Structures are given as structure tokens and as C-alpha cells.
Amino acid sequence: MRQLTMRLQRLALRHLIAGLLAAAAVALAHAQNGSQQTATAPERGRQIYVSVGCYLCHGHFGQGGAGRKLAPAPLPYPAFAQYVRHPTGDMPPYTTRILSDADLGDIHAFLTAIPSGKPAQDIPLLNSIAFPPGGAPAARQSGQAIFLQNCAACHQAAGGGVPGTAPPLAGSTLVNGDAMRLAKLVLDGGFRNPAMPRFEAILKPDQAAAVLSYIRTSWGNRSGAVTSDDIRARTGR
């Protein structure tokens, strides 16, 4: 039994390494592709996006539909590619036999080039949708907005996660544990799932503090808030 356990552990480790190598290879392909990108890459990406049917579920502009929102601000390429090749939800898999790495890179370039539109609060019809009393306190909005922009696509607005893709944050021992350990993982990466991006380059310290505080005080989580000073002390910024 012990031998079997060790074999399984070795197998799991081998899979983990293989997965990381694959993700690295995809990232490298994208980086190379990115270096060769011309002004037409987004347009070519748009054409491929339509021809292979991405728009069927995600809409012509990545706004989402039967599938999730992809744009603006798509997932970082490694996470994006990982999911397209090995979807864990309901999305059909797009292997390299259907979609080359170069094509996938161009699709990502197209999604990246989609500009942010007006936020809901600047659209009167959407802004007129009222929250229940006490539902949108101003102090929470900042962290919530950052979460909705960067995290909710995978972890869901209610923090429930997506099976096989993103773990739930509601009730998570990691989220409710040591705040600095959580901050380090979010900012530096280090999660086993390569789909989880590194946020150090994406979030400023005050933004990181706001979103971590939001995560640690929402959906039943009752852990302490994180300050921007904590973040600066940890990152040296």
C-alpha cells in the first residue's frame, strides 16, 4: 500500500511538472508570437475568433454569453491558453489540431485590443438598477469592483469558484488564514494552478489591499482586513 501511495505521489508530481512545462511552452510560444506581432494580429485574431466559433458562446466582442466574458482585460495569456487547450468546465477543447498556438496568440491579441467600454455607472439604464438597502456600501465598493474586474470570472461573484477551474474563496482556509501568506501567493503567484495569474504587476498596493480585504470579509469570511502598508511592507514598494 505504501509503495502504491508513493507511486501515485510520483505520478501526481510528474503530471504537475508536465503541466507547468506545457504552460511554460505555451507562454514562450506566445511571447515569440508577441514579438512577431504586427498591427494586423488583432484583426487576424478577430477573424479566427469568428471562424472557429468563439463568438458563439462569448459574443462578437468577448462580452460573454453562454460562455464567460473574455474582454476587455482578458486573462493573461498562459492562463487563457491553458483553459482553451484543457477546459475543465463545459467549454469544448480547442487542441492545436484545430487552433495553432499562433492563431491562439492572435485571438488573445484581439481580445487584449478590445477597449474598455463605459462602466455600468456611466450608463443611465444600468445605473438605475438599485441595490437593496445596505447592499452596496461605498467602503466596500472599491475592493468589490477590483474583484469583479479581475477575479470574478474564475472565482465567481459570490466566491463560490468553478469546479475544477478555480477554488471557492467562501469559507477557504487559505483565504481566512495568514493574511501575508495569502497576499504573497496572490501577488507573486505560486499556486499550483497555472491559470492563476501573478497580480504584482496588475494591482497597486492599495488595490491589492482593497481586494484582499474584500475577499477576507465577504461571503461569510470573517478574517481581518489587509492594509496597503501591509502590502508595501511585504513587497518593499
Add this chain to the structure above:
Amino acid sequence: MRDDEQSIDSDRRGLVKKILAGTVAGAALAPGSPAATPDVAAAAQAAGSPPARERVDAVSVAREARGEFAPPPEMPPLTADRAGADFMTDAIKKLDLPYLAANPASSLRGLQESLINYGGNRNPTWLTCTHEAVSVGVALGYARASGRPMAAAMKSAVGVQNAAIAIYNAFADRVPMVLLSSTHFDGATRGAHVDWQHSAQDNNAIVRDFTKWDDSPGSLQHFSESLMRGYQVALTPPMGPILLSLDSDLQEAPIRNASELSIPNVTQVRYPVAPTDAIREVAAALVAAEFPVIAPDRYARTDSALPQLVELAELLGAAVIDLGGRFNFPTHHPLNQTYSRVAAITQADYVLSLEPIDIWGLLYEQNDQLVKSTRALVRPDARLVSIGVDWPMRPNYQEFMRYVGDAVRIDADAEATLPLLIEEVRRRIKPADRRRFDARRAKLLQAFSARLAQDRELAAVGWDSSPITTARLCMELWGVLKDVDWTFSSMNYGVLKWPQRLWPFSKPHQSSASPGAGGLGDGVARAIGCALHHGRFGRIVVNIQPDGDFLYTPAALWTAAHHRIPMLTVVHNNRSYHQEIMHLQRVACRLNRSPEHASIGCAISDPDIDYAKLAQSMGVWAEGPISDPAQLAASLRRALGVVQAGQPALIDVLTEPR
């Protein structure tokens, strides 16, 4: 011109010349009149050729004198004062059914004539439909909106076959309606050809797998008793359509035994309530639960159901997942976790399901990959209790869903049981419980607000793009409807339920939508039925109508125009059976084949259909196709004005696929 055609033409010209010259005897008489026969013509000529009218009169007088026009002594009576259909009309009127929708049928002529002339075309009023599926769809929409059945009628065999899918939708929706069909029971009185082709020795068998009860009465008395019994069966939960096949001869033959006929009273139905011990058990568990979830599905029968459920949920601070079999819970209530379903159900330690349709679908999740995998969403230690009256009534059609073995089921009507459950819960709550519930309420408020905020932001993406996003379509609709009294007749799956996600549905009448059996083609018909009820209160009935569904029975619009039924149809026009394209894409990708041709066989384009012109051709005010989002609001406002003036209107909107 061919030789034979020249010959026919030549003969015709010669004949005309002879007529003009007066050389063809009797040419001025109507064809087939006695004077046109050769012997009478000869007699007339022999008499010195007087004017034609005088010749006829003279002949008629002579024939009458010979007694040729007297009826033969053995001739059966040609008229009667009352036929069997009149008694049927009396019985139907006793049910106070407001409408009967039907496509006319010869075997129904006795009943149709009686309802119109003897019955005065009131209760029921005859609604002219262009297809039997439309007739039943109208009845379905009316029953969902009003809670009351109406009637639909159809010919035997072919008519019932046409109606089948709509009847199945009504059955799967547990919607009451009275269906009347007609056939020639007696082969000896059938005419040739069609009377035989359209007769069936067991007409009801065509749809017996998805009707709740049926009968083929052999006499008028039998009819009146079966009608009352059927009505009672239809309205007894689980409700459903009932069907009576009526003999054509029984409808048309004179009533011979009027003094022996009677029409029974309708039995009043009382709904079963859960036993006291079961109510106590559920109440105790709800109060003690750490995270109770209430999941109503086909729960709300009447307008009382929604406020009752709000009361129970607020007492407990419990999450509610409205599964949508009926409109059960306000969409903007902070305890509404319908669109955070997975997050809510995974936390639940106690799930109370009310009139469930698919418990498995609530508790489990299955992904649609090459190897399907299933995941339990609910905690292993969670307790599940359901209150409901439904049971698998028929074995053939598998609409009873997957079996879940670990549920405790209380066989009772949930709406009738809830007041007692509320009282028991209220009695058991202690001050310490209230503090616990307050904390839970706050947590659910956060989750609801986060979900709403996310949906607002998602709706903003692509706001100004074309094709118009489904979110923009729905919000522009909200912009013109938010200040009027509105109601939805459609589920809005195709537009991702944006109305339910973003609009505040708070009143019970604001949605009459229900899923049915998913059979396509009843969208417009349902809206008509819905508008027949809600229109009386000045409510604007809105139907976001998928184009694929629309094309099954587009002529339903004519019924709306003909009967001046005000309703707003907004065509969600993605020019495809889009869901099927996604299915083909999925299968192709699994096989490492390009999904580029997935639209073959699914696209509804080339040529594109002009739905506005289609509607206009049937007398319905219409605009479109609209592809510019900036033009949408003005068009919708014009359409609303038409509906408010009492007429149907249609807007065709080119949208994103979903």
C-alpha cells in the same frame, strides 16, 4: 396552342355564337334548371317560343299540379329545434370557461355552430387559430397567467396530431386545460374518404401519454358527467390537460331525451396540506439549520404564494433559489441567490424543495465533455426535504427527471402548507436564533449585491456594439416598460435571463413564464393566452421571442391581430437555431475537427427572414430589423404606444447569439 386546346377553343367559340343567336334552347336559364333539359326545351319551342321566365313558370305550375314537388311521405325530418351540441354547450357554460381556441374542423361543426348561435359566443368565446398547436398554446398561456383553465378544440386524428407538442408542453408544465376533440364514432354514418381518414377508434390514445385523463362519452349524459369529472381532474394537483373526444353524430343529432338529462355540479377541489408532525419536523430543522436553502420550483399556484415565501425566508434569513417552474420569489430580494446557485447550494446543510421538478439538477452538476463527469454540489451531510404533490404520472415520456434517493418527501401542496409552516417556524424562533439569522441575512445581502454588481458590469460590455447585445436589448426594454404595469410570458433563456437578473420582478403577476417540456413553437401562442388575461387589467404583456421558436407557428400573430389582443413581441433574432450550432461545435472539437461549419443545418439565413414584414402581412404593427442599438429605444416606445392602444406590436431586433 396545342391541337387539342385549339379544338376545345373552337368548340367554345361555336357554342357562344349559337347562344347569342338564340339557337340553343334554354340558354338564358340557369345551368341545371329543369327547363334546360332537351324535352322541356322542345315543348317550349312548340308552344311558340314565349319569353324564358314565362316558359319556366308554366312548366313549374304544370309539375306542381302533378304533385312532383311534394315531399315524399317517408322523408325524415330536415330540421330540429335543439341538437345534442346544445346540451353540450349548456354543460360547457356551466364551467364558465372564458375562451375556446380552435382551428375549425368539420367533425366539430355541430359544437361550433351551437357555441356561436345557441351559446351566443360567450363563455366561451371562440378564438380563431390557424393551427391546433396555437390553440393549445393559447390555452397554456391563459392558464399560466390566470390560474384558470380555458378550452381548446381540435379535429380527431390530424388535429390532435398537430396539437401534440403543445399538449405535451402543457402536461410537463402541469397546466390545467379542457381539450375537446371530435370524431365519427359510427362508421356507418361517416362520409367517404376524409371522414374515415380523420377518424380513429381511440382518438385520445394519440396523446394519452401526456394528458392527465381522457374519455370518449357515448351519450349526452355521459358527456356532461365526464366534462365535470375532467374539469375536476384537470384542477386537482398535479394539474394537467384533460381530453374528451366527442362523437359528431352525438353533436348533431336532435336531443331525444331532454327530460332525462342533467348537468352535475363541479366538485370543488381542496389542496392537500402536510400533516402536523411533518410540519413540525421541517420547522424545527429550518430553525436549527446553519445555512438553509429554500428551492421553490413549481410552487406558486396563486398570487398569495410569493408573499408567503418572502415571509418564510425573511423569518429565517434563508437563501432562496428560485428554480423557475413558476415565478416564486422577487428577483431583487437580497435573500434571492438564484444566480449564485452553486455558491448557495454548496453551503447548504438543509435544503427545502417546494414542488420540485428536478431535484437532481439542483444538487448535482454534470459537464458536457467527451467523458461526462458529475459532481455533487451539496454537502454530504446536508438534509433534503421536499414538499410537493407531483409524481410520475406517465412512464413513457421521461419528464419526471433523475431519481434522487436520499430525499425525504412530504406529499402535500406546498402553497397550501406554507402558512402552517410559517406559523410553526415563528413559534420556534428564539432570540439567539434571531441573532444568528441576522448574520446570515447580512452575508446573503453581500452575496446578492456582489452578483448584481457583477451582472451590471457584464451588461455594460459591448453596450454600443452591433449586433445588439442581449443585455442591451433587455435593458432598453426595461427603459420603456419600467413606468407601466408589465408582465413576461417568456422564460428568456435565449437572452440569458437578463430581465430576471437585472429587473426587479416583485409582483406575482410579473411573470407567467414556465418551462414546459421545451417543445418549440408556443412562444407567440402563450403570449396571446397571457394577454387574454392580463390585458383586462391593462398590463403590457411582453414576449422576448426567439426567432427559431417563432418560425414554428408564426401565423399565431394573425390570431392576435384578428382578436385585437394587445401584446408586445420582441424578436430575439440571431438568425439561427443557435443552441444547436453550439452542440455541433462541441462535438466537432471533441473529435479534433474544425467547428467552422457548425452552422450548416442550423442557420436561418440566406435568405434572411424579415419578421416585421411577416407580421405586417397579418395585420400586426411591426418595425425592424433593428441592428443599431441607438435606434432601439425609440422603436420600442412606438411599439408600446401601439400595445397601449389595444393592438399587438412586434419589433425585430438583430442580436448577438446569446
